[in-house]
Amino acid sequence: MESGSASTREQVSHFLPKVIRDILDRSSLPLWEDLEEIRLRLGRPLALHRREGDFYLNERGEPALPGQAYRPGRQDLDRALELISDSSLYAFEQELRCGYITLPGGHRVGLCGQAVLEAGRLIRLKHITGFNYRIAREIIGTALPYVRYFIDYRQARVKHSLILSLPRGGKTTFLRDLTRLLGDGVPELGFRGFKVAVVDERSEIAGSFQGMPQLQVGSCTDVLDACPKAEGMMMLLRSMGPQVIVTDEIGSVEDTKAVEEVIHAGVAVVTTAHGGSLAELRGRPGLRRLLEQRIFERVLFLGRSRGVGTVEQIIDPRDGKVFLGK
Amino acid sequence: MGQLILKVVGAVIVIAAASACGEQKARALALRVQHLQQFRRALALLAAEISFTRPVLPYAFKTAAERSSFPARELLLEAAVMLLAGGELTAREIWKKAVDRVLPETCCTAADREIIESLGASLGVCEQEGQLNQIRLTMSQLDCALEEALGQKHRSEKMWRYLGFAGGAALVIFFL
Numbered sequence: 344m345e346s347g348s349a350s351t352r353e354q355v356s357h358f359l360p361k362v363i364r365d366i367l368d369r370s371s372l373p374l375w376e377d378l379e380e381i382r383l384r385l386g387r388p389l390a391l392h393r394r395e396g397d398f399y400l401n402e403r404g405e406p407a408l409p410g411q412a413y414r415p416g417r418q419d420l421d422r423a424l425e426l427i428s429d430s431s432l433y434a435f436e437q438e439l440r441c442g443y444i445t446l447p448g449g450h451r452v453g454l455c456g457q458a459v460l461e462a463g464r465l466i467r468l469k470h471i472t473g474f475n476y477r478i479a480r481e482i483i484g485t486a487l488p489y490v491r492y493f494i495d496y497r498q499a500r501v502k503h504s505l506i507l508s509l510p511r512g513g514k515t516t517f518l519r520d521l522t523r524l525l526g527d528g529v530p531e532l533g534f535r536g537f538k539v540a541v542v543d544e545r546s547e548i549a550g551s552f553q554g555m556p557q558l559q560v561g562s563c564t565d566v567l568d569a570c571p572k573a574e575g576m577m578m579l580l581r582s583m584g585p586q587v588i589v590t591d592e593i594g595s596v597e598d599t600k601a602v603e604e605v606i607h608a609g610v611a612v613v614t615t616a617h618g619g620s621l622a623e624l625r626g627r628p629g630l631r632r633l634l635e636q637r638i639f640e641r642v643l644f645l646g647r648s649r650g651v652g653t654v655e656q657i658i659d660p661r662d663g664k665v666f667l668g669k
Numbered sequence: 670m671g672q673l674i675l676k677v678v679g680a681v682i683v684i685a686a687a688s689a690c691g692e693q694k695a696r697a698l699a700l701r702v703q704h705l706q707q708f709r710r711a712l713a714l715l716a717a718e719i720s721f722t723r724p725v726l727p728y729a730f731k732t733a734a735e736r737s738s739f740p741a742r743e744l745l746l747e748a749a750v751m752l753l754a755g756g757e758l759t760a761r762e763i764w765k766k767a768v769d770r771v772l773p774e775t776c777c778t779a780a781d782r783e784i785i786e787s788l789g790a791s792l793g794v795c796e797q798e799g800q801l802n803q804i805r806l807t808m809s810q811l812d813c814a815l816e817e818a819l820g821q822k823h824r825s826e827k828m829w830r831y832l833g834f835a836g837g838a839a840l841v842i843f844f845l
Contacts, residue, residue, distance in 0.1 A: 361757055421794075422759070430752060430760035430793035431725040433800040467796055 351375055351478055354448035359476070360422040363389065366413055370404030378478050385420055385472040388412030394651075423474050427452045437569065439467045441545065449479035449550020449557035479550050481558045485513075485652060486520040487529070492657050492666050493521065493613070493641055494534050501525055501537055501587045501611035503638055505660075507618050508645035513652025514615040515547050515591055517645060519558055521613065522548065522589045526561020537611075540565040540585035542575030548591055573601035580608055587611045599629035606638055620644075621660060637661045644668070676845065683844075684837035691833015698822040698829070700776040704740055705818055708777075708785060709811045711741030716804045719797065726760060726793050727752040744771040744785075764789030781818075784810045 352375040356364045363383065367374060380392035388399040388409040399412035415423075427444045428435045438444045443453045455473030458465050493504050506521075508514045528536035543549050543566055549556035551568040560566060565583050567575045572590050579585055588605050590598075593614045602612050616630060621642065624630040633639065639660050646655040656668030714733040718724060724732065727749045734745035747767040752760065768786045777785070784807060791803035 357755070425759055425793060428793065429725040429727070430763075431729070432794055433719055433797040434723045434725050436796055439796070 351378075351448070351450075351480075354446065355381070355450050355476060355478060358423070358426045358446055358452070360415075360419045360426065362413075362419055363415065363423075366400055366402060366404045368404070370400060372404075372406070379480075380478065381474075381476040383415045383420060383423060383474040383476075385417065386414050388414060420471065420474065423452075424471055427474075436467060440465060441569075442468065443545070445546045445550060445552050445557075447552045447557060449481070449546075449552070451477045451479065451546065451550075453477060479558060480516070481519055482516050482652070483520060483523075483559060486517055486524055489643065489654055489657065489667070490521060490524045490529060491532050492643070493525070494532075495640075496533060499534070501613065502640035503606060503611055504613045504641040504643065505639045506613075506615040506643045506645065507620075507624070508615075509619050510617055511651070512645045512647065514645060516652055517643075517654075518589065518591060518613070518615050519548050519560060522560045522564060524561075525587055525589075525613070526564040536561065536563060537586040538563070538584065539587045539589060540579040540583045541567065542570055542572050542579060542588065542590040543568050544570060544572050544575065544591065548589065573597040576601040576605050580605055580610060585610055587613060589613045591615050592617065594627060594629055596629045596632075599633050602633060602638070603636070612638075634660065641666075680841040680845070683840050684834065687837025687840065688830070688833040691829045691831070691836070694829040694833070695826045697776045698818070698826050701778070701781070702815065702818045702822050704775045704777055705781060705811055705815045707738050707741040708744075709808055709815065711737040711745060712788075712804050712808050712811070715745070716801055716808075719800055719804070723797065740771050740775045743774075744768065747771060760793040761789040764792055778814075781811075781814050784814060 356367065359367070359381070363381070366389065374391065374393075377394045378391060379394065382390040382392070384390075389412050390397055390399055398406050399409050401407035401411050402413045424432070427446065432439070435444055439454065442455070443451045445451050453475035454468055454471050456468040456471035459467050459469050493502050495502050506514050506518055522539055522541060525537050526539040528534055539561055541548050541560060541564060543551060546568055548558075549560045549566045549568065550558040551566055554568055556566050565579065565585065567579055570578070572593060573595075576588055576590060579588055588610055590612075591614065593599060593602060593616055602614070605612050616624060618624045621634065625634060637660070642658050642660045643654060644656040646653050648655060654667065657666045658664060659666070711733050714736050715729055718729045718732050730745040730749035730752070734742045734749065737745065744767050747770055748763055751758065751763040751766065758766070765786060768782065768789070772782045772785065788803065788807045791800065795803060
């Protein structure tokens, strides 16, 4: 079940400059049903991305060739920045440093411009020339058929698990729904909710807006928003007494060290990583270390064989036992 | 006899009216100082709010307004309400509208108004340090205006009071 396009439209269009909003409103296409991105680039064609691919819109809201498409000007971009920052750019410095601002509803606006460096470190962006409105789409129930593979029923605990796919493969959508199920429990599958805590470094899992989760991650799930993963995991471990810590896209050596700490404290870890196979993961020092220590009990592979987010395989990487798929 | 009484009453009325005019002028000088002080204080509160808790502008305005008095309170609340209502106006336009609504009710001069209005250009479009610098700049401009207003008050307050009374008396003598 995907979140409604009417509410998505309401949530996102409020943050678009009026000119762009009017163009989208004039369009006779059912844009909002499967819209994934709206891209505003200074002096370049207004581009939209739907499941079937990119296309451009002219001033009348009709699909057009790039040469005839509407080109946002400086005024449009300044207005967009003002709208997404609630006329308070100073309140979004951290977000500007990370390159995105989260909107109510969990949607995100990626930003591109000129980097301002201080002692070689990125401190913020200036002269912002590109906005990518990324529409958050949660798919409730996508992890339901597979959640039982992540539960150790005998010990009433969650198995240390890794969700793997190539970029834009549906990892975060799957992880979000899995988090919700683990947090709320599924009585018909024989387990009650666990104490779940999420370290949401890029606000992608819970889509928090001003600290409040906007997407469904479980009614009792604790969310530590916009916090670096390694630091966040340790903080949650000390402060919230979780049974499960969920985080997204681990990869660095710091992340994997934090995962080890968490696991040795008796807390389950559910996380994701970019990669098409275990062999690819072994090429990354941090993840190789975790695999060598045989920490993960379940690895789920997502692919695109039947569309984005298809569960291709679930295995136990310690002995290679396959539970689902080939 | 009746005519004399009428003349005395008339003279008293003229002197009282002229004195009231002088008093009003003197009071306007004092009120200008008071209003500028209120605006300056409200901006200091706004800067503290942005510096420590970094709320979005409408809430920063509201918090600063709660601890301010007329006319700064009215200005900040007016702007906060318009910002919260959304719409197509930018923060700069909203600030200008609030200034247009509230400043005519004050004793501030056109130059004072210009200082306060100029803050709108930077509202919400700078990073924290830049925003604070802009507020501080407006505060220091208000300090100059305040100094000038205080000087004017000291120089002219008594003068307007005497001038009102003396003007009334001169009119009475002239008509008598």
